[in-house]
Amino acid sequence: xxxxxxxxxxxxxxxxxxxxxxxxxxxxxxxxxxxxxxxxxxxxxxxxxxxxxxxxxxxxxxxxxxxxxxxxxxxxxxxxxxxxxxxxxxxxxxxxx
Numbered sequence: 001x002x003x004x005x006x007x008x009x010x011x012x013x014x015x016x017x018x019x020x021x022x023x024x025x026x027x028x029x030x031x032x033x034x035x036x037x038x039x040x041x042x043x044x045x046x047x048x049x050x051x052x053x054x055x056x057x058x059x060x061x062x063x064x065x066x067x068x069x070x071x072x073x074x075x076x077x078x079x080x081x082x083x084x085x086x087x088x089x090x091x092x093x094x095x096x097x
Contacts, residue, residue, distance in 0.1 A: 003056045005056065006084075016078055034067060037055040039053060
């Protein structure tokens with residue numbers, strides 16, 4: 001099942017990003033078979049990160065939550081998330097970014 005995680009960051013999250021970036025990227029790489037797409041979101045090109053987006057393909061909501069909450073970037077005082085099931089239109093068409 002596919003899930004979308006929308007992350008919202010507080011301004012303090014920038015310090016966490018700087019401290020844990022390498023660990024975060026290692027974590028994404030380790031779980032790339034389940035975290036299909038991941039990236040930071042900004043309000044304008046080159047602006048400060050204000051959140052992020054993941055597309056996950058996992059067996060359950062519980063697994064999605066586990067992946068999110070074990071990510072080195074997940075610090076509840078600085079980052080919240082919304083987790084939704086995602087049904088891609090044109091299911092037969094592959095997505096290439």
